[in-house]
Amino acid sequence: MAAKRPQPRFPEPDTEPFWEATKNHQLTYQxxxxxxxxxxxxxxxxxxxxxxxLDRKVSAGHGAVYTFSVIMQSRHPAFAELGPYAVAYVDLDEGFRIMTNVVGVNDPVNDITCGMRVKLVWQDQGDGDISLPMFEPA
Ligand SMILES: [Zn+2]
Incomplete structure (x- = not known):
């Protein structure tokens, strides 16, 4: 079984509502x-x-890549089998920026560009666990 990605540890009063909402595939901002x-x-x-x-709102999940970097190799057990993967800042249309992964491309070095439109996809982490917001080409 593949190792899990590092997870947030609860209780965490500022971010726990955000992570709870990810279980329903809701990307929230304030x-x-x-x-x-x-x-x-x-x-x-x-x-x-x-x-x-502050109010909490749900993003529609549409945005654009602000910048990105491709990780060629990670020795962390949760990432070791991934091959090259893109870590990116994505600017959501509602006006906030999130650090995330851009997925759904064949070659992250050549298939991602700054400014390209992306849409939200979810990577579930397991039964009852949080889900991670990621983005793929729109
Ligand atoms: Zn204010």
Whole structure:
């Protein structure tokens, strides 16, 4: 059996609602009710004005690659069999940026470009576990 990717450890008050939502394949982000800023990654205060009054919203999962790098070799047991894989920053249309993987390409070195449109896909981690938000070409 393949090794699991490293997982978040709970309890984790700022990010636990985010990870719980991934079990329902919902990519959530926050918006500030005081100033309107979009906040990501999940936390208890607005990164723009410091207010603690944040709403949680569900992203439609459409965005564009901001930048990426291709990992050619990883010795971590969960990644050793992957071959080359892309770690990317993706800018979601709702206005936040997430570190993720771009999957669904034959050759991550040549098939991914900055600015290319991508859409959300989920990689389930097992029964009752969190799911990881990843992106593939749109
Ligand atoms: Zn704010």
């Amino acid at each position: 918006t500030c009710n005081a100033c309107g800023a979009v906040v990501f990654y999940p936390r208890s205060h607005c990164t723009s004005c410091g207010a603690r009054d």
